Amino acid sequence: MSTALSFDGVSVNYGGRAALSGVTAKFAPGTVTGIVGPNGAGKTTLLRAALHLLPLSSGKVLVEGRALDDWSREALARTIAYLPQGGEAHWPLQARDLVMLGRLPHRGQFAAPAGADRHAVRDAMARADVVAFADRRVDELSAGERARVLFARALATGAKILLADEPAAYLDPAHQLRLMGLLREEAARGTAVGVTLHDLALASRHCDEVLVLHEGRVAASGPPDLAFSDAALASVFGIAAQRTADPAGGRAALTAWNLI
Amino acid sequence: MDEAIAIVRTNESSGAGALLVLALLTLAFAALSFFLGPANISASALWHGLVSGDGLAGVIAREIRLPRTGLALVVGAALGASGAALQGLFRNPLASPDVTGVTSCAGLGAVVALYFGFAAATPALLPAFAILGALASAALLYALSRAGAGVMALVLAGVAISSLAVALTALALSFASNPYAMSEMVLWMMGSLKDHTLSDLTFAAPLVLIGIVLLMTASRGLDALTLGEEAARSLGIDVASVRGRVVIGVALATGAATAAAGAVSFVGLVVPHLLRPFFGFNPSRLILPSALGGALLVTASDVLVRSIDSGEQLRLGVVTALLGAPFFFWLILKLRREA
Numbered sequence: 115m116s117t118a119l120s121f122d123g124v125s126v127n128y129g130g131r132a133a134l135s136g137v138t139a140k141f142a143p144g145t146v147t148g149i150v151g152p153n154g155a156g157k158t159t160l161l162r163a164a165l166h167l168l169p170l171s172s173g174k175v176l177v178e179g180r181a182l183d184d185w186s187r188e189a190l191a192r193t194i195a196y197l198p199q200g201g202e203a204h205w206p207l208q209a210r211d212l213v214m215l216g217r218l219p220h221r222g223q224f225a226a227p228a229g230a231d232r233h234a235v236r237d238a239m240a241r242a243d244v245v246a247f248a249d250r251r252v253d254e255l256s257a258g259e260r261a262r263v264l265f266a267r268a269l270a271t272g273a274k275i276l277l278a279d280e281p282a283a284y285l286d287p288a289h290q291l292r293l294m295g296l297l298r299e300e301a302a303r304g305t306a307v308g309v310t311l312h313d314l315a316l317a318s319r320h321c322d323e324v325l326v327l328h329e330g331r332v333a334a335s336g337p338p339d340l341a342f343s344d345a346a347l348a349s350v351f352g353i354a355a356q357r358t359a360d361p362a363g364g365r366a367a368l369t370a371w372n373l374i
Numbered sequence: 375m376d377e378a379i380a381i382v383r384t385n386e387s388s389g390a391g392a393l394l395v396l397a398l399l400t401l402a403f404a405a406l407s408f409f410l411g412p413a414n415i416s417a418s419a420l421w422h423g424l425v426s427g428d429g430l431a432g433v434i435a436r437e438i439r440l441p442r443t444g445l446a447l448v449v450g451a452a453l454g455a456s457g458a459a460l461q462g463l464f465r466n467p468l469a470s471p472d473v474t475g476v477t478s479c480a481g482l483g484a485v486v487a488l489y490f491g492f493a494a495a496t497p498a499l500l501p502a503f504a505i506l507g508a509l510a511s512a513a514l515l516y517a518l519s520r521a522g523a524g525v526m527a528l529v530l531a532g533v534a535i536s537s538l539a540v541a542l543t544a545l546a547l548s549f550a551s552n553p554y555a556m557s558e559m560v561l562w563m564m565g566s567l568k569d570h571t572l573s574d575l576t577f578a579a580p581l582v583l584i585g586i587v588l589l590m591t592a593s594r595g596l597d598a599l600t601l602g603e604e605a606a607r608s609l610g611i612d613v614a615s616v617r618g619r620v621v622i623g624v625a626l627a628t629g630a631a632t633a634a635a636g637a638v639s640f641v642g643l644v645v646p647h648l649l650r651p652f653f654g655f656n657p658s659r660l661i662l663p664s665a666l667g668g669a670l671l672v673t674a675s676d677v678l679v680r681s682i683d684s685g686e687q688l689r690l691g692v693v694t695a696l697l698g699a700p701f702f703f704w705l706i707l708k709l710r711r712e713a
Contacts, residue, residue, distance in 0.1 A: 165608050191610030202602040204465035205655035218598055219610040223591065251655075253712075267601070271609075 117176070118143050118275050118306035119164055119194070124173035126156075126163055126330075133159040135330045136173065141275065141306045146297050148321035148338070149310040152351060155327040157310040158199065161277045164308075165196055177275070191219035195273035199280045199310075201264040206253035209263045213239055216270030234270050242266035242296060258289035265296060276300055278309045282316055294320040314355065318342060318368035326350055342368055389659055392652040396663060400447070400670040407443040407673050408435075410680060442567050444575040446673040449567070449635045452582040452627035453477075454668020455661050457642025459589040462596035462657030463620045464519060467705060468529055470642035471628040475535030476511045477639060480625075480632035481562045482539040483507025485546050487633075501577055505629030511535050512621045565636035565691035567676050578634040585627030586665055592619040593658035600657070638691045640698020641668050647705065 119141040126134040134156045141147050149157045162168050164175055166182045175182050177193060185193070195216070203212055216238065217231040227235075239245045242262045252260050261281065268276060278297065282290045294316055301307045301322070311317045317324055318338040326334040326341055334346040347355050356371040408424075409417045413434050423431030424440065457470040471477045487493040487503035518531055543562060595616030598606035607613055631638070645667040646660050653659045675693045682688065 162604070167604065167607055187612065188610040191608060194608070196605060196608035198602060198604045198608075202605070203600060204602070205600050205657070207600060207655050211654060211656055212600070215597060215601060215609065218594060221594075223594060264601075 116143060117141070118178060119308070120176045121160070121163070122174050122176065124160075124163060124175060125171045126159055126168060127171045128159060128168070132330050134163065137327075137330070137332055138173075139325050139332060139335065141308050142323075143274065143304050143306045144301050145322045146301045146307045146309065146320065148317040148324040149308060149327065150312075150314070150317050150324055151327035151333070154329075155350075156330040157327055158279055159330075160325075160327065161196065161279055161308065161310065164275075164277060165194060166190060188219050192271065193273055194275040194277060195268040195271040197265060197268040197276070197278040197281055199283070201261055201281075203252045203260070203264070206251040208248070209244060209250055209252055209255070209266075210235060210239065210248045212252055212263055213244075213266045213270050216267040219271060234272055235266075238266040238269035241269055241299065243292075258285050258292075261285055261289065261293065262296075265293065269300070273305070275306045276308070278307070280310050280312065282311060282313060290316060314342070314368040314370055319360070319365050338365060338368070348374055389653050389663070392649075393663055393666070396649075396666045396670065400666050400673065403670055403673040403677060404443050404447055407446060407677050408439050410677060411439060413438075437572060441570045441572050441575045442676070443673065445567050445570055445578065445634055446676045447669040448575065448579050448582050449565075449631040449638060450641060450668035450670065450672030451665040452578075452585060452631035452668070453638060453641040453672070454645040454664035454666070455586045455589050456624040456628045457644075457668070458646040458657065458660040458664035459592065459596065459620045460624055460642070461646055462593075462599065462660070463516075463617065464528065465599060466528075467647055467709070468643070468702075470640070471508075471624060472536075472637070472639040472641075473529060473643055473702070474511065474515050474532040475539060476508045476515075476624060476628050477632055477637045478536045478539035478543070478563075479507035479511035480504040480629045481507070481637040482543045482546070483629070484633045484636075485543050485562055489546055489549075497573075498577070501581055501630050501633040504633035505581070505625050507539070508629035508632070509621065509625035511539070512625050516617060516621055560689065562636045563691070564689035565632075565638035565694075566689050567635055570634065574634045578630045581630035582627045585623045585625075585630065586661070588619050588623035588626065590661055592616045592623065593661050596620070596657035600655075636691065638672065639695045640702065641671055641694055643705075644698050644701050645671055647701075 117140045121137050121139045124134055124137045125132060137160065149160060151157055163170060177185060177190065213235045214227060217227060217234060220231060239248060242265045244262050244266050247255055247259060247263060252263055255263065265281065281293055285293060297307050297309055298320060321338055323336065324338050324341045325332060326346055328350040333350045334341040347353055352374060353370050354372045354374050356369045358367045358369065360366060409420060415431050415434060419431045420435045423429065423435035426432055427436055453471060460469040460471065460474065461467055483503035483506050484500055487500045492503065493500040515528060515531060519528055540563060547558060595606065595611045595613065598609045598611045603613055646664045649660060649663050649667050653663050676690055679688050679690055679693055
């Protein structure tokens with residue numbers, strides 16, 4: 115299995131505290147990898163480390179086999195698309211203008227959008243199913259619609275790696291499932307997808323691999339049915355979970371059941 | 375598919391027509407400003423005087439009318455572009471050089487340079503001091519916003535910075551024991567385009583131009599900041615550099631404009647807001663139009679000042695404040711309702 119993004123013994127200190135300690139992990143093309151863990155486990159820090167947004171105190175991050183320091187800012191931005199938590203849009207742009215921001219790493223200082231940029235925007239909007247809102251201002255959209263427009267913005271970059279931080283938070287169940295479906299579609303196109311999730315049911319049913327973080331360390335990793343062992347759930351989250359088999363043959367869903 | 379691409383395209387080109395209209399209007403008011411004045415000289419004689427520099431018409435055209443019209447354009451462009459860039463940086467429509475106190479600090483710098491003899495010794499120190507004043511306040515505000523201050527805190531900090539700058543300006547003027555201190559103070563606090571020379575224009579124009587170009591180089595980054603700082607950085611934007619360019623660009627443009635014409639308020643606040651319906655909300659699409667719109671507003675306000683009060687006791691800044699302050703209130707109410 116080739117690797118799009120890998121962490122090799124990565125440690126990050128943040129405000130005098132070890133936010134990540136010796137994390138080793140791989141994100142493969144065509145795979146949705148869920149990053150799971152309690153609050154403060156280091157999930158967002160892991161994504162920020164991959165984006166070169168903060169310095170590593172030890173270890174290395176390889177993007178397509180090359181260390182972060184060997185990447186120019188623009189080239190890295192074209193290779194990894196990032197959807198931050200809580201999706202902000204500080205100005206009420208029209209949806210298509212917002213999606214066009216995803217093309218910034220492909221455009222020069224004063225270059226107007228080229229044909230390739232428009233095609234990428236149109237394509238990303240079609241994939242995220244937001245073409246109908248192209249003319250609407252993002253402040254007029256519902257939270258779920260806005261989340262999909264922001265998702266289209268990340269897709270428009272055309273990056274081989276897509277990292278999303280809690281994209282399912284604050285969405286209703288239908289929008290959550292729809293978003294996970296979009297992530298799966300991206301993986302099916304060969305993108306390496308990394309997504310932080312709080313919802314164990316989403317992580318267990320929609321991810322190919324999960325990375326369970328606990329206090330900055332990898333507590334478990336692998337396919338969800340293996341990584342989410344009873345022992346791991348107990349030691350990391352302090353819970354017992356209920357598993358619901360999928361009669362259609364898909365993955366079993368995990369539901370947080372009891373505190374232990 | 376092609377239809378949808380066409381939709382994407384039409385919106386981008388719509389700005390060009392509006393920009394042309396804005397440019398033509400600015401040109402029209404610049405012409406009005408140039409040909410309007412107490413001296414009874416025909417337009418053709420003035421134009422001839424401007425080109426040749428000969429005779430009375432030449433003196434009036436080159437020494438009186440040109441500096442006034444030119445400064446109106448330059449000052450307006452500086453304030454409009456600064457307002458648009460600051461709003462983009464702070465991601466808030468309430469930011470502008472005057473509300474944030476940048477203008478009054480530039481005024482303070484100019485007054486210190488003028489009344490303590492620095493500018494007499496080296497004329498270049500006048501804009502230099504004004505730019506330093508502007509830079510100090512812009513940097514201070516930015517530090518506050520980096521420390522997590524909200525918009526209301528920033529506006530309040532701007533009020534405090536402004537009051538302090540105005541008080542220090544008054545203090546400086548009284549220590550300077552200038553017999554005209556009071557009237558000079560009004561000039562610096564209210565702004566005026568009256569009685570300026572060609573040299574005022576020739577020092578201000580290049581500095582303002584450099585400032586605006588610097589702001590335009592930051593425009594891509596300002597667009598990306600719409601998505602928040604983390605997302606902007608993930609799009610390959612060097613956010614620290616964008617911030618630095620906006621702070622320095624605003625300081626250069628607003629500092630030079632204020633050194634030339636005093637503190638003209640509310641232009642930077644009002645103009646970007648008026649233009650958003652025509653150019654959209656992308657900060658990058660507003661900087662150049664706001665420069666033009668600011669030039670138009672200041673030129674038109676100056677024409678208005680001169681036509682309602684030929685004695686010219688009425689200051690330009692009074693007119694822009696009379697128009698701008700109620701607008702500011704309205705904007706605050708509107709933002710409250712939307713929140």
